[in-house]
Amino acid sequence: MSDIVPAASLIPADAPFPKAAKVALGMPQLRANLAHATGTIRAKRAKVAGELDDWERLRDTASAVKADVQRRLPELAVEFEQNATAAGATVHWARDAKEANEIAARIVREAGAEEVVKVKSMATQEIELNEHFEAEGLKAFETDLAELIVQLAEDKPSHILVPAIHYNRTQIRDIFEQRMGDAPVGLTDDPAALAEAARLHLRRRLLSSTVAVSGANFAVAETGSLVVVESEGNGRMCLTMPRTLVSIVGVEKLLPSFSDLEVFMQLLPRSSTGERMNPYTSVWTGVREGDGPQDVHVILLDNGRTGVLADEVGRQALSCIRCSACLNVCPVYERTGGHAYGHVYPGPIGAILAPQLEPGKHDDLPYASSLCGACYEVCPVKINIPEVLVHLRQQGPHQAAEKAAMGAAEAVMARPRLWRTALKAARLGSMPWRRKGFVRRMPWPVSKWTVSRDLPVPPKESFRDWWKERDR
Amino acid sequence: MSARDEILARMRRALEGASAAPPVPREYRRSLDAEVDVVAMLIDRLVDYKANVHRGLDAIPEALGGAVRVAVPADLPAEWRRGSAEFVEDRGLTVEELDGVDAVLTGCAAAVAVSGTIMLDAGAAQGRRALTLVPDHHVVVVRRDQIRGHLAEALPRLDPTAPQTWISGPSATSDIELQRVEGVHGPRRLDVVLVD
Amino acid sequence: MKRVALFITCVNDALFPEAPKAVVRILERLGYEVDFPAAQTCCGQMHANSGYKNDAARLARSFDEVFGGYDAIVTPSGSCAAMARDQYPHLTGSDIGQRVHELSEFLVDVAGVEDVGAHFPHSVTYHPTCHGTRALGLGDKPLRLLRAVGGIDLVDLPAADQCCGFGGTFALKNSEVSSAMLADKCRNAAATGAEYLAAADNSCLTHIGGGISRLSRIYGSAGVAKSGGPKPIHYAEILASTA
Numbered sequence: 001m002s003d004i005v006p007a008a009s010l011i012p013a014d015a016p017f018p019k020a021a022k023v024a025l026g027m028p029q030l031r032a033n034l035a036h037a038t039g040t041i042r043a044k045r046a047k048v049a050g051e052l053d054d055w056e057r058l059r060d061t062a063s064a065v066k067a068d069v070q071r072r073l074p075e076l077a078v079e080f081e082q083n084a085t086a087a088g089a090t091v092h093w094a095r096d097a098k099e100a101n102e103i104a105a106r107i108v109r110e111a112g113a114e115e116v117v118k119v120k121s122m123a124t125q126e127i128e129l130n131e132h133f134e135a136e137g138l139k140a141f142e143t144d145l146a147e148l149i150v151q152l153a154e155d156k157p158s159h160i161l162v163p164a165i166h167y168n169r170t171q172i173r174d175i176f177e178q179r180m181g182d183a184p185v186g187l188t189d190d191p192a193a194l195a196e197a198a199r200l201h202l203r204r205r206l207l208s209s210t211v212a213v214s215g216a217n218f219a220v221a222e223t224g225s226l227v228v229v230e231s232e233g234n235g236r237m238c239l240t241m242p243r244t245l246v247s248i249v250g251v252e253k254l255l256p257s258f259s260d261l262e263v264f265m266q267l268l269p270r271s272s273t274g275e276r277m278n279p280y281t282s283v284w285t286g287v288r289e290g291d292g293p294q295d296v297h298v299i300l301l302d303n304g305r306t307g308v309l310a311d312e313v314g315r316q317a318l319s320c321i322r323c324s325a326c327l328n329v330c331p332v333y334e335r336t337g338g339h340a341y342g343h344v345y346p347g348p349i350g351a352i353l354a355p356q357l358e359p360g361k362h363d364d365l366p367y368a369s370s371l372c373g374a375c376y377e378v379c380p381v382k383i384n385i386p387e388v389l390v391h392l393r394q395q396g397p398h399q400a401a402e403k404a405a406m407g408a409a410e411a412v413m414a415r416p417r418l419w420r421t422a423l424k425a426a427r428l429g430s431m432p433w434r435r436k437g438f439v440r441r442m443p444w445p446v447s448k449w450t451v452s453r454d455l456p457v458p459p460k461e462s463f464r465d466w467w468k469e470r471d472r
Numbered sequence: 473m474s475a476r477d478e479i480l481a482r483m484r485r486a487l488e489g490a491s492a493a494p495p496v497p498r499e500y501r502r503s504l505d506a507e508v509d510v511v512a513m514l515i516d517r518l519v520d521y522k523a524n525v526h527r528g529l530d531a532i533p534e535a536l537g538g539a540v541r542v543a544v545p546a547d548l549p550a551e552w553r554r555g556s557a558e559f560v561e562d563r564g565l566t567v568e569e570l571d572g573v574d575a576v577l578t579g580c581a582a583a584v585a586v587s588g589t590i591m592l593d594a595g596a597a598q599g600r601r602a603l604t605l606v607p608d609h610h611v612v613v614v615r616r617d618q619i620r621g622h623l624a625e626a627l628p629r630l631d632p633t634a635p636q637t638w639i640s641g642p643s644a645t646s647d648i649e650l651q652r653v654e655g656v657h658g659p660r661r662l663d664v665v666l667v668d
Numbered sequence: 669m670k671r672v673a674l675f676i677t678c679v680n681d682a683l684f685p686e687a688p689k690a691v692v693r694i695l696e697r698l699g700y701e702v703d704f705p706a707a708q709t710c711c712g713q714m715h716a717n718s719g720y721k722n723d724a725a726r727l728a729r730s731f732d733e734v735f736g737g738y739d740a741i742v743t744p745s746g747s748c749a750a751m752a753r754d755q756y757p758h759l760t761g762s763d764i765g766q767r768v769h770e771l772s773e774f775l776v777d778v779a780g781v782e783d784v785g786a787h788f789p790h791s792v793t794y795h796p797t798c799h800g801t802r803a804l805g806l807g808d809k810p811l812r813l814l815r816a817v818g819g820i821d822l823v824d825l826p827a828a829d830q831c832c833g834f835g836g837t838f839a840l841k842n843s844e845v846s847s848a849m850l851a852d853k854c855r856n857a858a859a860t861g862a863e864y865l866a867a868a869d870n871s872c873l874t875h876i877g878g879g880i881s882r883l884s885r886i887y888g889s890a891g892v893a894k895s896g897g898p899k900p901i902h903y904a905e906i907l908a909s910t911a
Contacts, residue, residue, distance in 0.1 A: 233658020370835025373802035393719030453878030
């Protein structure tokens with residue numbers, strides 16, 4: 001049995017992506033785990049998406065619904081507030097992470113509690129609710145299996161849907177044995193045995209906690225309802241058993257009407273876990289007497305979202321339903337994992353969301369992509385991630401040396417005669433390598449190329465020479 | 473300015489001058505082809521999720537699988553209470569009491585064949601959410617007329633503002649190497665009894 | 669006679685004359701008159717995708733000036749065709765991209781041919797380049813053309829749809845990740861045992877070919893008589909080959 005070394009502690013969080021990625025690439029177990037897990041899920045997603053003959057039409061609708069939501073966000077937010085309030089919920093608004101955390105902590109205290117159970121929620125990861133609670137003397141217990149693994153390992157999530165995707169079953173067994181306290185004796189690495197261990201570990205707490213914190217996958221304006229999509233039943237437990245329920249919901253999660261779920265609940269499970277439907281979906285609207293929490297709160301969260309909304313090209317990132325399909329198909333994510341991105345939202349969606357949510361802080365992320373477009377192809381809400389990546393690159397700051405080089409190249413390319421002269425010069429200049437046929441070593445920045453690839457040498461006769469010769 | 477007013481003002485500012493969103497196309501499927509046998513499809517999908525499927529009210533004792541104490545909603549039809557088990561009506565059972573029964577028997581609001589989903593909306597014979605959550609074995613009766621082929625056909629059958637639980641197989645997780653294994657915090661056993 | 673303009677792309681202009689020569693031979697064989705506007709340079713993709721919008725827009729405008737008079741512009745690059753079609757409307761408002769056709773699009777959709785009368789008695793594996801496949805939606809058009817080639821032995825490339833890791837300046841800015849992607853592509857290419865690896869973009873082929881060439885030398889210096897993998901070739905060169 002090996003010691004638990006949280007993966008996130010090995011990858012420098014504040015390092016620029018290329019540096020952090022280099023560290024991650026040097027971790028063979030991490031790469032093997034990621035390749036195995038993303039390979040599995042890619043095949044499952046492709047199979048169940050392929051089952052629906054109207055998949056592309058569903059994507060078109062989902063994309064248009066989300067664009068409509070963004071356009072009508074203020075009206076829909078108010079409509080949701082009115083309907084949720086009428087149904088007995090208390091709706092709060094939070095400008096940023098700090099405000100959301102303070103509201104949540106206040107509700108927990110007013111409920112007379114010192115600890116809460118949590119449903120997996122990206123919004124609470126984003127605002128670092130657990131850390132804030134800890135500092136306030138409150139304790140938040142993650143109940144989703146993957147979040148539990150990450151919390152026990154004192155690690156950070158590395159994937160939107162499966163935060164512990166970077167661990168394999170044997171590593172998870174080790175984490176449980178060393179950190180769970182009540183792990184069964186002789187625990188094996190059979191996934192069923194590990195799931196059973198998590199059930200036993202959390203059951204008492206799930207049945208007896210008085211306060212739960214959740215996020216929501218969808219917030220329905222027309223009815224004031226919230227929707228949570230999950231698999232294990234920990235979500236149902238948190239949303240049903242405690243007296244007090246606090247749900248932290250990004251304002252972009254709104255849907256106009258209940259019937260929109262007929263679109264999104266086909267797309268989301270098939271895109272995320274590759275299932276026709278996830279095991280459990282909970283829908284609740286305010287308070288229902290005698291059924292579930294009687295003290296229901298919703299915190300509508302901005303935390304940078306309205307800034308994203310202001311960018312006409314970039315705002316499509318707010319359509320994201322956090323399915324993770326883009327992570328699973330991304331050749332960059334598959335090789336580096338999530339920690340290298342240095343943000344709670346990793347992968348292709350993170351590369352366009354993080355720099356917009358926190359302007360100026362993640363300028364390296366739009367470059368963490370070869371623009372291969374696999375993400376756009378699978379995105380259930382058709383976010384054109386490559387388009388936004390290029391757009392953000394065009395907004396962001398540029399290195400002085402690179403800017404000069406690009407300007408010089410453009411100056412030559414914009415002048416056909418100069419361009420032809422430059423091509424000729426390059427052919428002459430490459431004479432010494434002509435016999436070998438390739439270049440093996442070059443000074444920076446081309447050294448970044450020649451580190452792993454040979455460089456071809458310009459030909460003896462160019463196409464232009466051949467064309468001229470032919471014309472004669 | 474309150475947080476509410478400020479966020480709403482930010483939204484309006486962000487959208488200043490934005491053109492109206494284009495109309496939403498709705499060309500997707502809302503039903504299955506008429507020739508599809510929705511019952512057969514529902515069974516296929518349920519079995520795929522490792523739920524057990526039975527036919528007819530007479531199969532209820534078999535579906536209960538030797539459970540001695542069975543929790544039921546107070547309005548569960550008398551003719552469903554078959555076999556030798558003791559049926560304990562939920563008239564405010566405590567968590568401990570719910571945790572102490574061997575199974576729970578309920579009806580449902582609707583079922584979706586294409587995804588193998590059973591939907592509860594706290595309506596007749598369904599009880600409150602905790603009732604179908606805490607016991608480790610859920611037996612659910614689905615009437616033929618409650619089965620719809622497609623999700624879009626089933627949603628209108630639900631009370632949108634009632635607490636809903638959509639169930640597709642027993643509790644499961646894909647959190648370990650993205651392979652699905654059954655049985656975590658929700659009922660680890662799901663038996664479905666199809667009746668006419 | 670039907671007249672088309674040839675856009676050879678800056679990469680081919682500088683490094684790979686064989687691909688545009690092949691396009692000329694194929695088109696002339698099919699009865700087209702090919703024009704090569706000598707003032708052409710670059711579509712501006714490198715600038716656009718690296719974040720230099722103004723530079724890219726200037727290059728897009730000169731593309732418009734050079735090719736504006738043609739009804740059909742054929743190019744042996746899926747990536748450059750996608751640049752004109754997807755990005756020019758945002759950069760300059762030009763819709764000239766609608767008239768820019770990657771070679772296989774032109775042959776299959778416009779000329780309506782799949783068998784171009786080629787003969788190439790070799791084993792070939794095909795890498796569907798990302799921009800051609802996803803941005804341009806070439807689908808299996810290049811493969812349909814290759815399947816019609818006489819004597820060819822087409823071998824499936826494992827994980828074919830995975831990016832080779834080129835991505836323009838991505839290969840420099842994120843050199844390590846790019847190299848890791850390249851290593852997998854080279855391994856898959858070598859596993860086919862094919863003589864040639866064909867693709868619709870010489871930029872990607874430069875990357876894959878550079879990796880295979882480096883591997884061959886590493887084997888060589890280790891005293892192993894083993895090739896790093898198949899020889900890169902633009903699929904236009906295969907289509908231009910005759911018996």
